[in-house]
Amino acid sequence: MTPLLSLRHISKSFPGVKALQDVSLDVHAGEVHALLGENGAGKSTLMKILCGIYRQDEGDIVIDGQTRDFHGYQDALDAGVGIIFQEFSLIPDLDAVDNIFLGREKRNRFGLRDRSTMIREAQRLFERLRVSIPLDCPIAELSIADQQFIEIAKALSLDARLLVLDEPTATLTPSEADHLFAIMRALRDQGVGMVFISHHMEEIFTICDHVTVMRDGKKVDDCHVASTSPDDLIEKMVGRRVENIFPERRCDADYDDVVLDIQSLRLDPNGPEHSLKLHRGEILGFAGLVGSGRTELVRGLIGATRPAHARISIEGKPVRLRHPAAALEQGIGLLPENRKTQGLVLPFSCRDNISLNNLAQFQGNLPLLRRGQEARTATDLMAAVRVKAPSPETPVGELSGGNQQKVVIARWLGHQCKVLIFDEPTRGIDVGAKAEIYALMKELTAQGVSIIMISSELPEVLGLCDRAAVFYHGRIAAELEGSALDSQSIMHHATGGLSS
Numbered sequence: 001m002t003p004l005l006s007l008r009h010i011s012k013s014f015p016g017v018k019a020l021q022d023v024s025l026d027v028h029a030g031e032v033h034a035l036l037g038e039n040g041a042g043k044s045t046l047m048k049i050l051c052g053i054y055r056q057d058e059g060d061i062v063i064d065g066q067t068r069d070f071h072g073y074q075d076a077l078d079a080g081v082g083i084i085f086q087e088f089s090l091i092p093d094l095d096a097v098d099n100i101f102l103g104r105e106k107r108n109r110f111g112l113r114d115r116s117t118m119i120r121e122a123q124r125l126f127e128r129l130r131v132s133i134p135l136d137c138p139i140a141e142l143s144i145a146d147q148q149f150i151e152i153a154k155a156l157s158l159d160a161r162l163l164v165l166d167e168p169t170a171t172l173t174p175s176e177a178d179h180l181f182a183i184m185r186a187l188r189d190q191g192v193g194m195v196f197i198s199h200h201m202e203e204i205f206t207i208c209d210h211v212t213v214m215r216d217g218k219k220v221d222d223c224h225v226a227s228t229s230p231d232d233l234i235e236k237m238v239g240r241r242v243e244n245i246f247p248e249r250r251c252d253a254d255y256d257d258v259v260l261d262i263q264s265l266r267l268d269p270n271g272p273e274h275s276l277k278l279h280r281g282e283i284l285g286f287a288g289l290v291g292s293g294r295t296e297l298v299r300g301l302i303g304a305t306r307p308a309h310a311r312i313s314i315e316g317k318p319v320r321l322r323h324p325a326a327a328l329e330q331g332i333g334l335l336p337e338n339r340k341t342q343g344l345v346l347p348f349s350c351r352d353n354i355s356l357n358n359l360a361q362f363q364g365n366l367p368l369l370r371r372g373q374e375a376r377t378a379t380d381l382m383a384a385v386r387v388k389a390p391s392p393e394t395p396v397g398e399l400s401g402g403n404q405q406k407v408v409i410a411r412w413l414g415h416q417c418k419v420l421i422f423d424e425p426t427r428g429i430d431v432g433a434k435a436e437i438y439a440l441m442k443e444l445t446a447q448g449v450s451i452i453m454i455s456s457e458l459p460e461v462l463g464l465c466d467r468a469a470v471f472y473h474g475r476i477a478a479e480l481e482g483s484a485l486d487s488q489s490i491m492h493h494a495t496g497g498l499s500s
Contacts, residue, residue, distance in 0.1 A: 001028060002064065002065045003027060003028050003060075003062075003374070004027055004029045004031075004064065004161065004162055004193040005026065005027040005050075005062070005063055005064065005162055005193060005195075006024075006025075006026050006030055006051065006060075006061075006062040006063075007023065007024055007025050007026075007046070007049075007059065007060075007061060007062075008024050008059055008060045008061075008062060008404055009022050009023075009024055009058060009060070009160065010022070010023045010024070010046060010056050010058070010059035010060075010061040011023070011056065011057050011058040012045055012049060012054060012056050012057050013057055014045075019042050019217050020042045020045055020046055020056075020217045020218075021044060021217050021218050022058075022059075022218070022219075023042070023059075023214070023218065023219050024059075024181075024219065025212045025219065025222065027162065027195060028066065028193060028211075029161070029163050029191045029193050030188050030189070030190075030191045030192070030193065030450045031188070031190070031193050031194070031195065031209050031210060031258050032184060032188055032196050032208045032209050032210075033193070033195050033196065033208065033210045033211070033213075034156070034195075034196050034197075034198065034204045034208040034210065034211040034212070034225065035047070035195055035196070035197045035207065035213065035214065035259055036197075036198075036204065036211055036213045036214070036237060037214035037237055037430070038215065038216055038237055038238060038400070038430035038431075038432050038433065039374070039400030039402055039403075039429060039430045040216075040400040040432060040466035041214040041215055041216065041217065041237070041430075042214050042216075042217040042218075043166075043197050043214055044166060044197075046057070046215075046251075047083065047166060047195065047197070047306055049061070050076065050081060050083075050164065050195075051070075051073055051076045051081055051083045051164065052070030052071065052072045052073045052074070052075045053072075053073055054077040055070070055071075059257055063079050063080070064422045066360070070164075071432045072079070074107075076161075076239070076287075077158060080159075080160055080162055080449070081160060081161075081162045081163075081164070081173075082155040082158045082160030082162070082164065083155065083163075083164040083165075083166065084109055084151050084155045084164065084165045084166060084168050085151070085166055085399045087336070088147055088148075088151055089151070089249055090147060090151065091139065091268045092138065092139050092140035093133060093138055093139070093140065094135050094138065094139060094149050094153070095134075095137055095138055095139065095224055095390050096133055096134070096135050096137070096142075096153075097115070097118050097119055097122045097135050097136075097170055098118075098123060099139060099150055099153045099154060099166060100118070100121075100122055100125070100150065100153055100157055101118045101121075101140065101157070102255065103121075103455070104157075105118065105120070107120045109331050111349075112194075116166070119135055119384045122135055122153065122363055122422055123154040124349035125152060125156055125157055126149070127153060128156065128183065129149055129153060129156075129179065129180075129183060130179050131146075131149045131176075131179070131499055133146050133149060133150065139465075140322075143290070143291055144270075144290070144337070144338075145173065145176060145290050145291065147178075148168065148170075148172060148465065151168075151226055152168065152180065152183075156183075159383075160192070160197070161192060161195045161394040162193045162194070162311070162369070163187065163189075163192055163193070163195070164195045164197075164419075165184075165194060165195070165196050165197065166182060166197045167199070167428055168196075168198075168204060169198065169200065170427050170428050172290070173289045173290045173291075173456065177203070177283035177292075180451060181203075181206060181207045183425055184196075184207055184327050185207070187445070196208055198431065199352070199430050199431060199434075201230040201233065201430070201431075202223060203231070203232070204230075204233070205225060208225050209224065209225060209232065210222075210223070210224055210225060211223060211225050211228065212354050213233060213237055213247075215236070215237060215238075215239060221236050228317035234431055237430065237431065238430075238431065238432040239434070245431060245434060245435045245438065245463070246435075246438055246464060247339045247438055247439050247442045248461035249463075250442075251284035251466050252281035252283055252442070252445040252446050253279045253280065253281045253283075253445075254279055254280045254282075255279050255282075256278050257279060257280040257418060258278070258280075258313075258315075258316070258317060259278055259279060259280050259314065259418055259450045260276075260277070260278055260312070260313075260314055260356055260450065261277050261278075261312065261313040261314075261316075261333075261420050262274060262275055262276040262277070262279040262307060262311075262312055262476060263311040263312065263313065264310070264311040264314060265300060265301065265309070265310050265311070266307060266308045266309040266310075267296060267297070267300045267305070267307050267308060268308055269308045269309075271308070271474065272474060272475035272476075273382075274297060274470060274475070276475055276479075278419065278450050278452060279450065280321055280401075281296050281443065281446070281449070281450060282450050282451070282466050282467065283442075283445055283451045283453055283464055283465045283466050284439065284450075284452050284453070284465065284466065284467050284468070284469065285452075285454075285455060285461040285464070285467070285469070286298075286452060286453065286454040286455070286462075286469055286471060287456075287466035287468045287470045287471070287494060288299065288470055288471030288472060288477075288494045289453065289456070289459045289472075289492050289494055289495070290457075292471035292472055292473065292474070293460075293471050293473070293474035293475065294423075294454045294471050294477065294492065295337060295423055295454060296474070297471075298334065298421050298423065298452065298454065301321065301332075301421075302321055302324050302327035302332055302334055302421075303321040303323040303324055303326055303327055304323075305323050305325050306322075314330050314332075314418070315332065315418075316417075325409060326415060327377050328389060328415060328417075329358070330418075331415070331416070331417050331419060332417065332418070332419045332420075332421070333411075333415060333417040333419070333420050333421070334420075334421045334423065335405070335409065335412070335420065335421065335423060335425060336423055336424045337423040337424045337427070337454070339401075339404055339405055339408055340404070343408045344397075344404060344407065344408065346395065346396055346397030346398050347394060347397060348395065349392060349393045349394060349396065350378060350382060350387065350389055350392045350393070350399075350410075351374060351375055351378040351392040352377045352395050353394060353396050353407050353408075353411060353415070354377075354382070354392075354407060354410050354414060355374050355377070355378060355411075356411065356416055357411070358411070358414050361377075362377070364375040367396045377414065378392040378410070379470075380391050381410035381411075381413055381414055382406075382407070382410055384410065384413060384438070385406045385409050385410045386406065386408055386412065386436060387399075387403050387406045387410065387441055388400075388403050389403060400430075400436075401428045401429045401430075401433065402429045402430065402433025402436065402437065403433075405425060405426075405429065405433075405435070405437060406436075406440070409440065412415055413466055418448075418449065418450060419446065419449070419450045419451075419452070420449055420450075420451050420452075420455065421451075421452045421453075421454070422441070422451060422452070422453045422455075423454045424452060424454060424455060424456065425437055425441075425455070426438075426455075426456070426457070426460065438464060440444065441453070441464065442464075458487045458490060458491075461485075461490065462485065462487060463491075465485070466481065467479060467480065467481040468480045468481070468483070468485055468490065468491055470489075470493040471494070472493060472494055472495070472496050473496065477493040477494070477496070478493040480493075
């Protein structure tokens, strides 16, 4: 049977980098084809070539047996190729309806925008996705999960015969991901071919029929999902056997030494009152579903949003954290959920990002920076967290997701933080980089740093955390530790007792 898509001997180079070398793969109609590899393996570059965003140096794109030459994204759309980007392509100030039909607005017989028709079609798309999203609310005011579903609705509205899904579940809860998989199965039954990029092995084995593994810009394997195993795929991805992604389980916490004591924190005047203790050398997990209030609590803690009431002590001393700078002065650093928009300035170098909010450390007698000292400090911090980059002057936007996360960690190490808050620290990061981040977190706790980790991944919470606070509808429903810290208990409390 003629494949719906054939990528034949695709190669692509950027200045100083061979991003792709002789990569070929086939996708058939009615197939979900997984594309697997570490960050930097070339997956996104290959898909951008398929979608006309990049042009290949060598090789051919063949759709339905016909060689196609894409000069831009619109050419790919015209050929029936749609993509759900890992980085959202939505206009923040426009609502869901305008984003879905941007550039393809419905017109009435007078040539005017037919908004009522677009609203009806958007409603049908959301009903198909089984989600409820306000149609007239600016994108910027919606949750990350809602924005992801709008991206999916936008792609479905194109009636694409070949759909590329680049990390589509990264911001979804397990139930939302199940909704997406049900939709993907329905599309597969309708003959739609799909390329599915994910770092979650369980998703590959849940929804995919075929898998192509890439490493360092080359294809290293191509096989049916039913004929392989997660361990085999991980070994092919990273080039070595990864026996245990989590470091050896040990508790570095000193439970007699409370570093952070949230005695009373209320985000809204009529909202629930939170209280929590964090001990020296402890990893405290914040578990719960997306939207359960975990990020909102830490934003209130560090003063990013003004709480209605707060009584907080650090190392036994009462403090007032009116804004993030005050929290940083007290030794609290935050690695935000979205590192690319909230944690880094992508065009800046690694050195600039590491020293960004600590420039006073490098100021001499004159109002000039001691660039040599700044560069040496950045180099030392990058080495301490094992950032893989050509030099400290490399723009951070050119690094893989795992190395970008390490640059954010290096910045806070330069501040000698006592408490680090990791918000979804491994989102969009491959399995090899995850293991490095986990090992680094355990090294920090061994040095006496205390960590709060917000994570939607149960294995991450169970594999790393000494204790876990489980959130449900904006409040802490339970604190679990020891033998009580298991997946069943977490899900029971995270769903308000609906999960047994």
